[in-house]
Amino acid sequence: MRTFRQRLLFTLLTWLGVVLAVFSAVVYLLARQNLQGDIDQFVRDKAYILGHQVNPAYPAGIVYDEKPWRSDRYFAFGQTFDTNWNLLYKSTRLVEPILPTEDLKRYATHPMGVVLNDAIGPDGTRYRMATVRIERNGKFICYSQHAVRLSERDAPLLRLLFWLAGCTVAALLLAWLGLDYLIRQWSAPLAALSETARKVDLANLSHQRLFAPADAPELAQVAASFNELLDRVEAAHTSQHRFVADASHELRTPLTILRGEIDVALRRPRSPEEYAEVLHSSREEIERLSRLTDNLLTLARADAGGILVRRESVDVSFIARDVCRKLATLSEQRHVPLACEAQGTAVVSGDAVALEQMVFNLAENALRYTPSGEGAMMRVNATVGEVLVEVSDHGCGIAAEHLPHLFERFYRVDKARSREFGGAGLGLSIVKTLAEAHGGRVEVQSEVGQGSTFIVRLPRA
16 A cells, blocks of 8 residues: 655656656657648648740750758659659659559549649659649640658657657656655654654643644644643543542442441341331432442443433423422422422423433422421423523522532532432533533533522424
């Protein structure tokens, strides 16, 4: 497989060869046409001159001085025939006359005709010949012919062809050397970029970036694009590393609690009530593990692009009312009334299960972080182009420094209270992921001591 440098060099030389070949062909054809026209004009003029030397009273007694012909640019031959194509005169240079063909006899009968044709002599020599019908005072006298060897046309054309071919080969050779040098010079920074890119690995990802020389703007664009890719890879790697560390920590905590409680229970015989208490505590930790596993699977599907199983028309108002019904028990336990304003229909295109999980997470957070005796509110509004889901609480609010990180995975504003409720800092991250998967977005408005309002904006179907 040829390298890019070889392919580029081959392509450029091919195009240059085509251009030179076309140029050489045009030059050769123009030179041939001009030379052919010059010879035709020469033999035509000489044929007229020879014909006018014929004496009408005695055509066979022509006296014609051939010496001036030697000074002409072509080596010429002349001959004349009478009206019946009997030879009257031939040049002394011709050993034998060039006899006319039947086609020539037929074409040369026209009074104003001048026939230009290629003729072959008895010895096989090829000529370019002009045949002129000579008349004096309306009386037909003879046929006058003048010819030039075609070798006098072909020899300079062959020399021109050799020159064109030689110059083309020389030009291609020089172009190959020059282009190869230029491509090597141009590809040197590219090779340096490739070597730098080859050394990049996860261990030194934050310290390795590509740099291109200032006089290579194209390579600078490549380097900038690759550096942007490295930034995204570094961010993804950092996020993944943090995600794995946080997930490991969150999974280790309930497992440690489970193992500790079981070890304590096995140290000595216990009463049924004590065993029941251990089992009840273990069941709470298992539920926490189940919720955490479900959330991790949801985020894993989102990262793989398969969070939405199917798309259909879904009424968000119905989902909101159903979520409020399911959270009625938690609302009573927390003594936090959950009001739901979702009248009419608010249809979006999406996955009903994913939308329910998104609304459920927001409502559950509002109930868990609202003080007892206060209330929470869920509203669903349908505007012209979007559906708004608002969940408000009257809790302690969120400080401004936490808002930019609120939807990051495993981020918790109050870690103690989150662990008290069994949270791992994934609920809001899942809300953001599900909202974006449906083409929407989530916003938060919060002030310390005034509560918080989460707003999800979804495109309306």
